[in-house]
Amino acid sequence: MAPLVLRTVAETAAWVDSLRRSGRRLALVPTMGFLHEGHVSLMREGRRRADVVAASIFVNPTQFGPKEDLSRYPRDLEGDLAKCASAGVEAVFAPVPAEVYPPGYQTYVDVEQVSQGLCGARRPGHFRGVATVVTKLLCLFKPQLALFGEKDYQQLQVIRALERDLNLGVEIIGMPTVREADGLAMSSRNAYLSPEDRQRALALSRGLAAAQALCRSGTRETPALVAAVRRELEAAGLREDYVELVDATSLTPLPAVSPGQTARLLVAAFVGSTRLIDNQPIGG
Known part of the structure; x- marks a missing residue:
């Protein structure tokens, strides 16, 4: 069954009120x-966890910088609604x-602390836009x-912090990154890649896997683990934005x-003009 498409805040609020009265x-x-498939998962x-699923489809302008890809960000509402229907979504908020x-x-x-560094440093204002729109959606x-998804790992930590700090009473669930068969993390921006760039993009996941293998063999120092990722990026001719090993919670x-610690290794790189990100847990 096709999901109900909600275009305004008022009709969404009315739908939510009806749902709450039913106790679902x-x-x-x-x-x-x-x-x-990452979104669909x-x-x-x-x-599996709830009685009803709702989704929002909204290209949020406040999380894009002035020179970023807001105007050309890929859009396919008809196809998106079909995917939502296949996953059992009952309602989709798709506002202007x-x-x-x-x-x-x-x-x-x-969100002041976990939004610093990494993508926050490279995309000023990005997480302010993310935190604002997610707060509005959770309140609505x-x-x-x-x-x-955990692919946007810093974003996930920002959202966990805002939910906790604002006492929103919502359980925030992070789900593992969904990957193509060859290891490339699924991303809407993969649509920008030429066939050649699509193959070069595999350097991100290969680099993370190389660092994980190095850590499992006993090398735990950051410079060596970061170098393992950089070797793959350089071999594929990608331009590094960052490669960083961070605490999995505070970033x-x-x-x-440290022995017994599970950290997070994050990478961002440009494949041609397309910026991709990826990450993996490491250690433990």
């Missing part, structure tokens, strides 16, 4: 659309930007749980992976 448990999957997991940020809008959410839908840089 709601899972929310916020997205920017151009859905792939979140929706299926939401169905003016519905989310009407004239006179002036309130933003800034009032779900019992919301699901996000503070680590000099090494």
Whole structure:
């Protein structure tokens, strides 16, 4: 069955009120659309954990910088709705930007610490936009749980922090990155890649796997683990944005992976003009 498409805040609030009166448990999957199997896996997991799943499809302008790809970000609402239907989503919030940020809008959410460094340093204002739109969605839908992919790992930590700090009462669930058969992390921006660049992009996941193998063999110092990723990026001719080993929760840089510790190794690189990110747990 096709999901109900909600275009305004008012009709979404009315739908949510009706759902709450029925006592059913709601899972929310916020997205920017151009859905792939990673998004669909979140929706299926939401169905497993809740009675009803809702999704949002909204290319959020406040998380794009002035020279980023807002205008050309891939969009396919008809295809997205079909994927939502296949995953059992009951309602999709698909507003225009003016519905989310009407004239006179002036309130933003800034998560100060985990938004620093990594993508936060390279994309000023990005996480302010992410935190604002996610807060608005959580307040509008009032779900019992919301699901996000671990591919956007810093984003996930930002969302966990805002939910905790603002006492929103929503269980934030992070789900493992969904990958293509060859290891490439699924991303809507993969659509930008030429066939040649698509093969070169595998350097991100290969580099992370090489670092994991090195750590398992006993090398736990950050410079050596980071160098393993950089070798793969350089061999594929990719331009590094960052490669960093950080604490899995606070995202503070680590000099090494301590025994028994599970850290996170994150990478961002440009494949041609397309910026891709990936990450893996390491250690433990």
